[in-house]
Amino acid sequence: MHVAIVGSGPSGLYTADAVARLWPETEIDIFDRLPTPYGLVRGGIAPDHQSTKAVARAFERTLARPGTRFFGNVEIGRDLQYEELKAAYDLVIFSVGAENDRSLGIPGENLQGVYGAAAFVGWYNGHPRHHALEPLLEGSALAVIGNGNVAVDVVRVLAKTQAELADSDICEHAARRIDAARLTDLYLIGRRGPVEASFTPIELAELGELERCEIVVDPAELAVDVGPEVPEKEVKVRQRNLEILRSFALRTGEPKPMRIHVLFHAAPVAILGNERVTGLVLERTRVVDGRAELTGERFELPVETVIAAIGYHTPQIPGVPFDEQRGRFKNDEGWVEPGVYAAGWCKHGPRGVVGTNRTDAGILVKRIAEDLSSHPLPEGKPGSAAVATLLQQRGVHVIDFAGWKRIDTAEIARAQPPKPREKFVTAASLIAAAASELESSL
Numbered sequence: 001m002h003v004a005i006v007g008s009g010p011s012g013l014y015t016a017d018a019v020a021r022l023w024p025e026t027e028i029d030i031f032d033r034l035p036t037p038y039g040l041v042r043g044g045i046a047p048d049h050q051s052t053k054a055v056a057r058a059f060e061r062t063l064a065r066p067g068t069r070f071f072g073n074v075e076i077g078r079d080l081q082y083e084e085l086k087a088a089y090d091l092v093i094f095s096v097g098a099e100n101d102r103s104l105g106i107p108g109e110n111l112q113g114v115y116g117a118a119a120f121v122g123w124y125n126g127h128p129r130h131h132a133l134e135p136l137l138e139g140s141a142l143a144v145i146g147n148g149n150v151a152v153d154v155v156r157v158l159a160k161t162q163a164e165l166a167d168s169d170i171c172e173h174a175a176r177r178i179d180a181a182r183l184t185d186l187y188l189i190g191r192r193g194p195v196e197a198s199f200t201p202i203e204l205a206e207l208g209e210l211e212r213c214e215i216v217v218d219p220a221e222l223a224v225d226v227g228p229e230v231p232e233k234e235v236k237v238r239q240r241n242l243e244i245l246r247s248f249a250l251r252t253g254e255p256k257p258m259r260i261h262v263l264f265h266a267a268p269v270a271i272l273g274n275e276r277v278t279g280l281v282l283e284r285t286r287v288v289d290g291r292a293e294l295t296g297e298r299f300e301l302p303v304e305t306v307i308a309a310i311g312y313h314t315p316q317i318p319g320v321p322f323d324e325q326r327g328r329f330k331n332d333e334g335w336v337e338p339g340v341y342a343a344g345w346c347k348h349g350p351r352g353v354v355g356t357n358r359t360d361a362g363i364l365v366k367r368i369a370e371d372l373s374s375h376p377l378p379e380g381k382p383g384s385a386a387v388a389t390l391l392q393q394r395g396v397h398v399i400d401f402a403g404w405k406r407i408d409t410a411e412i413a414r415a416q417p418p419k420p421r422e423k424f425v426t427a428a429s430l431i432a433a434a435a436s437e438l439e440s441s442l
């Protein structure tokens, strides 16, 4: 059997692993539009969360498995078309994630100084699409809109000192810009209340451990309890979040030069400014049946940068059925059309941690096996031989697993310890690094 997996993030690699376990003879080709594998593990997860990024070691074993090939720097929809994949492979599994930012949909969103979290996080993580963002960080106040872990990551990375980031793999360009910034007030803004916030306790607690930054929460916001509307399995997490926030509100001590203000019940309604952001207008909300309702009471924050961490959607690929409303591929529990499936964030939307994709991959592959037992595959698809020819004819510079390992080695070698790696951030420099050892040995 010839299987194409499109996207080498957690969902693609866990799916590859599950396919290989069930059908060890399968030829698995894994495509990624970046020259590097691992999706958000490389380009999304915060640079100071190295222990989470260590999952890449397990992913490497999946990529190195005999019968598996990595086709890096190959974008489906650009370098190869969907129909071509279907013609070449018995199964096509999309695992392309959800890498486009959802927009706020408010006036002022296009001003200089407004960024989506995918772009901002991609900037400090050296994603080739976002490395050149050069975000405006010249003002003293910045707002991050969103109450999930991504919003918490962003304020934490901005609040950390260079010493605190020393053993992270934050890109040099971003570390320099953050160091030069003169930020004093970071606002973490949620439309709903502390009970509804979706950050997790470990990430929230980290905000209380920052060297130069204190955390400010209005205790009046915390005079609430987790109600019966919260699903049973979430109750403990929400209660723990409340406890942590209360402990923040009770803190006394020497003032620090930076503050994270945690604001709840505040919906963004407009961003002010002519060319650049000069302020953010918020409207107070109350939560009714779990939803934020506007109250008409407005206030302004004098921020000069706004980062929206309010969710993502999957980029469309010509020919692949798409659910516009949900912003992901149309699918029925992973089934897209005969022989085509979706896994991970492009299947169910942007939620869940890395490990969630492992469970999901197991369920998906079980489903594929059931489908194959009732609808056996037609014989004779050519697999990678066909696409390799097409890619060669089109002059696509494919980075294989050995090429990625050369990039990996070069990034580790050029980092100043204790920094674990200094990433190459442009497609050209990644491609050059992939070829480096090869050229020197010729």
Ligand SMILES: Cc1cc2nc3c(=O)[nH]c(=O)nc-3n(C[C@H](O)[C@H](O)[C@H](O)COP(=O)(O)OP(=O)(O)OC[C@H]3O[C@@H](n4cnc5c(N)ncnc54)[C@H](O)[C@@H]3O)c2cc1C
Pocket: 006, 007, 008, 009, 010, 011, 012, 031, 032, 033, 034, 037, 038, 039, 040, 041, 044, 045, 046, 049, 052, 074, 075, 076, 077, 095, 096, 097, 098, 099, 121, 150, 153, 317, 343, 344, 345, 346, 351, 352, 353, 354, 355, 357
């Ligand atoms: C900012 C951020 C921080 C996070 N932090 C954590 C954390 O600390 N801990 C945790 O457990 N989880 C974290 N997560 C969640 C975790 O990253 C996701 O659960 C996981 O990455 C989703 O996997 P995926 O494979 O569906 O998508 P992705 O990881 O996005 O992988 C998709 C891959 O598809 C490729 N691709 C896209 N389009 C194409 C195309 N047309 N052709 C070829 N390739 C394509 C992309 O380049 C990418 O490599 C975080 C998520 C974000 C956004």
